[in-house]
Amino acid sequence: MADTFSAKPVNAGSQKPLLRESDPPAFEIYNPSGPASLLIISDHASNVVPARLGDLGLSAENFSKHIAYDIGADMITRFLADKIKAPAVISNYSRLVIDTNRQPGDPQSIPEISDRIKIPGNANLDQLATQARMDEIFAPYHDTIDSEITRLWNRDGKPPALFSIHSFTPQINGENRFWDIGVLWNRDPRMALPLIENLKNWPGLHVGDNEPYSGRDLAYSIDRHGGAGGIANCAIEIRQDHCAYPDEASHWADILADALSHILSLPALHTVASY
Numbered sequence: 001m002a003d004t005f006s007a008k009p010v011n012a013g014s015q016k017p018l019l020r021e022s023d024p025p026a027f028e029i030y031n032p033s034g035p036a037s038l039l040i041i042s043d044h045a046s047n048v049v050p051a052r053l054g055d056l057g058l059s060a061e062n063f064s065k066h067i068a069y070d071i072g073a074d075m076i077t078r079f080l081a082d083k084i085k086a087p088a089v090i091s092n093y094s095r096l097v098i099d100t101n102r103q104p105g106d107p108q109s110i111p112e113i114s115d116r117i118k119i120p121g122n123a124n125l126d127q128l129a130t131q132a133r134m135d136e137i138f139a140p141y142h143d144t145i146d147s148e149i150t151r152l153w154n155r156d157g158k159p160p161a162l163f164s165i166h167s168f169t170p171q172i173n174g175e176n177r178f179w180d181i182g183v184l185w186n187r188d189p190r191m192a193l194p195l196i197e198n199l200k201n202w203p204g205l206h207v208g209d210n211e212p213y214s215g216r217d218l219a220y221s222i223d224r225h226g227g228a229g230g231i232a233n234c235a236i237e238i239r240q241d242h243c244a245y246p247d248e249a250s251h252w253a254d255i256l257a258d259a260l261s262h263i264l265s266l267p268a269l270h271t272v273a274s275y
Contacts, residue, residue, distance in 0.1 A: 057120025
């Protein structure tokens with residue numbers, strides 16, 4: 001997580017490269033030698049901003065909120081990758097810099113306002129500034145997901161499954177969200193429906209089917225890397241107040257590892273299918 005932020009945002013549109021040598025790379029491949037035929041991805045794991053962009057004009061407290069990253073997602077991704085022995089591709093930059101789970105050009109891809117908070121460092125960006133974020137953060141992350149899927153497919157002789165990890169706020173617009181976890185999917189049910197059924201076996205767990213968001217409305221990463229190529233896929237959303245601490249994140253990883261260990265053995269999961 002980012003620890004310090006400069007006092008002034010910088011529009012670095014004409015100053016390429018955007019990322020300096022001291023900045024993290026656009027992504028991390030975690031547990032690359034994991035033998036599971038599964039790739040885990042985490043689009044919103046980090047609240048880091050490139051040094052050249054300063055603090056985007058925001059106070060430090062905003063970088064501890066959901067507008068900057070998915071609270072708990074990084075920990076769950078790493079714990080799950082360790083427990084199920086799967087590789088993971090993790091984005092290293094805040095969704096406020098560029099949202100890797102949005103189609104480029106979407107108004108929320110580089111948001112000027114998020115949850116009613118203005119982002120001064122994202123206002124009135126020129127094409128060079130926008131392109132730098134796409135070229136140096138968005139594209140390398142997604143290119144790496146493609147490369148990892150290809151690598152696993154070649155290694156195992158069958159397509160891997162794709163699993164995306166997110167978290168959500170307990171309330172929005174004054175309304176409580178009672179789900180503990182939601183499973184998001186579009187047309188391909190091979191991974192999502194068995195996961196929903198398995199999660200419902202846990203006593204007291206409130207499981208949402210395409211809640212609190214629908215994978216049919218917004219699921220850029222799993223659609224691009226999974227659905228478009230006929231690879232089994234789904235995403236999950238976990239309530240942030242249930243996964244903000246390491247012990248909570250580890251518990252969720254246990255739950256997910258138990259479910260996925262059964263699902264990954266299903267033969268239909270590792271075929272190319274169109275829906």
